[in-house]
Amino acid sequence: MKPVSLKQIAKELGISITTVSKALNDYPDVSEKTRKKVKDLALKLDYSPNSFALGLRKNESKTLGLIIPDNVHYFFSSVIKGILEVAEKHDYLVIVMQSNEDYELEKKQVDLLISKGVAGILISLSNRTHIFDHLNKIINNGIPLLLFDKISKNVNCSKVFIDDRKSAYEAVSYLIKKGYKRIAHFRGDLNPQNSIDRFLGYKKALADNNIEFDPSLVYLCNNNSDFEDGYNSAKKLISDHQGNVDALFTVNDLLAIGAIKYFNQNNIKIPEQIALMGFSNWFMASVITPALTTVEQNGFEMGKKAADILFHEINCIRKGISYEPQKVVIPTELIFRESS
Amino acid sequence: MKPVSLKQIAKELGISITTVSKALNDYPDVSEKTRKKVKDLALKLDYSPNSFALGLRKNESKTLGLIIPDNVHYFFSSVIKGILEVAEKHDYLVIVMQSNEDYELEKKQVDLLISKGVAGILISLSNRTHIFDHLNKIINNGIPLLLFDKISKNVNCSKVFIDDRKSAYEAVSYLIKKGYKRIAHFRGDLNPQNSIDRFLGYKKALADNNIEFDPSLVYLCNNNSDFEDGYNSAKKLISDHQGNVDALFTVNDLLAIGAIKYFNQNNIKIPEQIALMGFSNWFMASVITPALTTVEQNGFEMGKKAADILFHEINCIRKGISYEPQKVVIPTELIFRESS
């Protein structure tokens, strides 16, 4: 019922707790005979060290904290998977929390993680986080912090992210190279840097190819229901620019899929009448008809890289070495499919 | 840098550690004046109790363990969200692990969780788990265990799941009521109970409606790549039963979506030539064209209910009350869309 402790093993074997501890931790100054006795009994009793005592003694928890805005999300799920995989290899556990895009909650969760004594913290910021005291608190507590995907320039810590601007630029440039000239854009919320940067990449691609930027081709989608936003904006787009638009670049795949639904229903041929380019390469993008051309944003790799860096920093701290915050850009890639 | 302890507060105030502890924990036997002094300083220093010490002292961790086969999965993601939401309310943290359908890994993870001293454990079993010693070990350690979705009858603990057989029965009965008679089935792996039960529900619906069961209409899809399995099986289905099949019930939505892709590409009209019924109501089901009629399997509710029950049991243990394992069936619901 109650977990076995060193004490019980010592008692049963008639030796001291110290010796048991040494035997189990392979200290050289304990006889082979004793070591074997101890290890055998420990195995038999299924002993495992009490992690509270260990934590108290060594002040290390073998635990990471992870905060994301939303877990029910293909991209973030992939990131988590990458992080869990690396943590697993290091025999670390991961505490996962969802901020639900709520700044106050995020703050509270950070406090909880700090008080839990986690060895490191990974965060993808909520869209509503504009104050960073809670993040600096992490750093001031000597806990390595890593921001990924939704990052902030105002915090001095390691970051893993994609180059949204460049990726969007490449995506739109591809459309242009294919001959499309009237390219609409469904952009995301005005706040998050991602959505801003993708918009800027779109604009720059137009400019660099001498295509005049037409603000009426840009639609703001921020009702937090991407699929329907995509559907409705597609409808508006067609009624606004009937015949005078030949391509559409959306800030994420879901908007594109909503648009596809509308186009399919209204017999607007993809890509003949309008070409589509998404962003993120959600699983859905590959199974929809027509399959969606999009930008691969490798969440799994991002998760692995993020965890790798964090472990590097954790190790530095353990060894008392100082480290420099790193900024790593995860490469993206155009995925060519049927929609353009 | 280093977290503040009671000791420092005591020193700074020139009083004993005990008094500080009592003041912070609102013991009655400490003067108002002292209490205020202590609380003010604690707030100023941003004191928070060392959770290792607390865990060691009280042997409780305010932490749950959660093991799922795969996080990148709409259904499981939803379950996690439900669990996290309830845990949040109780001020509990959740350690999330992925077994990747690997029995050995699942076992190791259970050991880790036990040694971490988690207050309770939630598991959706891997498909390859047929030995249950590790689960009984949890119970023997006095830790509440709850199985959800992928459960086993051979473990004596609380369980939250859906009635796969009944749900499949209702789904197929609906198809029959609509007039379909030659109903094919894409079934899942032979092992997991879910896939067996859904198959049995399918058979029973046929039997109860005097439709002869035709084994040649059942296709085994177990290549772990549901979308392609669905696509390929649909192809086979058509070549095997051209014109002699009018509906298809798949063990999950992804198979159905693969089939839709094939039917769409080959101009086979849904539902005119073949009607489709999926299972799970993944997000994708609602956005695909045609939208997929399916069985809603409410993961979010399942997660919430699972966590509720677990917390009930954790409370019982804390109070020393005994409790009976519960079995809760989460209701499913037919979602009518365009595919049938």
Add this chain to the structure above:
DNA sequence: TTGTACGCGTTATCAT
């Protein structure tokens, strides 16, 4: 009202 002493399980230091 305040403080002393002990124990939770572990490991590091120092004696034996």
Add this chain to the structure above:
DNA sequence: ATGATAACGCGTACAA
């Protein structure tokens, strides 16, 4: 080769 002791931070029975 082995063991006694202290310390990590906290809560609590008990003494003052």
